[in-house]
Amino acid sequence: MPPRPLDARALAALAANPGCRRRALLDGAGVDKGALAEALGSPAPFGQSQFAFVRGNAFEARVKAEGGSELLGLLCARTGEAPPEADAVALPDLAADGPAGRAERTRLALDEATGPGSGSWTLMDHPMLSLEVAGSTAYLEPDALAVHPDGRVTVIEIKSFPILDGSADPAKVGAAARQAAVYGLALRERERAVRDHALLVCPRDFSNHPAADLIDFRQQMATTRRQLARLTRVEEIAAALPEGTSFAPDLPAEALRSAVESVPAAYAPECLATCELAFHCRERARERGAVEALGRAVRGELGGLATVGEVLAACSGDAGHDDPASSALRRAAALREEALGS
Structure with a gap:
């Protein structure tokens, strides 16, 4: 398929999220992410009318x-x-x-x-x-x-x-x-x-x-x-993929999903305004319970707690974490219970 050009809008979006290897690879290779999102069943309403x-x-x-x-x-x-x-x-x-x-x-x-x-x-x-x-x-x-x-x-x-x-x-x-x-x-x-x-x-x-x-x-x-x-070179990202990996939209859905998931993504809610694959990545992030789905600010405050399950466990004190983020969560949970009178 003919490659899509990497334009200024895509570069500005890449600069806003340089940790996303998935977007760096797909944009660098000229993959049509809109067609890819359609094939994955998670189309995004992008572009002007x-x-x-x-x-x-x-x-x-x-x-x-x-x-x-x-x-x-x-x-x-x-x-x-x-x-x-x-x-x-x-x-x-x-x-x-x-x-x-x-x-x-x-x-x-x-x-x-x-x-x-x-x-x-x-x-x-x-x-x-x-x-x-x-x-x-x-x-x-x-x-x-x-x-x-x-x-x-x-x-x-x-x-x-x-x-x-x-x-x-x-x-x-x-x-x-x-x-x-x-x-x-x-x-x-x-x-x-x-x-x-x-x-x-x-x-x-x-x-x-x-x-x-x-x-x-x-x-x-x-x-x-x-x-x-800070962007990793496209060659380095591609070298880590299994031999024969393809992102052709006409592949079977399961094979295409597996190919996309083989490249790490760094989802954030801001992606919804800049990336055609954002709905797909959000769905995967929610399935994993990843705290990235709650935003970069929340992710930064939670330290080593990577999933919503870990956060809830830290709030109840069941996880045994003794880091500052867990202590702050337990304190916040106690204050909430006190405010609700429970």
Whole structure:
């Protein structure tokens, strides 16, 4: 089956959960996790609706119309620079065969735009960047990149969620910042001068008119760099699998389930918003009574207690544990009984 590309959204999710070998392997191998979840009987409702997809494309086309003059106007309004004349903006052709060809074409265009003596604006529509992650090459496609006359690059993210009364959904803005941080990291890995703020462009209120603001993604970029560096190389994960392991969705259900379970997962409730296999992993975690199903914060507080059964035993004092987590649980259970008057 053709491999699915490892994009910025997947990398941001990997960086948020670097301990999940299952996702690292499946994403690195280009496995279609949506089809895998369907075959396992635990589909996840992922992706935009067709209406939202069409609306988002129409909004992006409107913002980039007329050579991106409105887009650069929004950027300059935030940076305090003078907007360039339409005929003074370079719009390089980035078309090429395949992701690798497009990435090379983008590299050449960036060299030209940031080289000595350039001194003009360049707007790149859907460039292609590359980033090495755990032994795999990820090809990343930002909505746009703007090269300023000083040679520095601004990452531009165009989203279809609205800015209502001057503010947007913090969770969606955070996700956009993490995605922009992946693009910024890919540029800095190639020694490009990237500005510390990305431009986020969204519809204003319920109209199709754009509003924009700069988002500081330095913290997200540092976190992403650190987390991606912690990922085990795909080759190491694959080497530990039984010979002939396959994740083809047309395999018998039991064989496919066995293949998936042969790769360790690190489930957390946050996975439900970022991974197509999250419902399957949650079901397995609940079957084992794993405390990870209760969240990372709870898991961190429970120390060596790995299952709900162990936690309940520690509360009653039957487990014989003498660690701080067990002592705190027994104290909490006593306080609860006292409060309930039992």
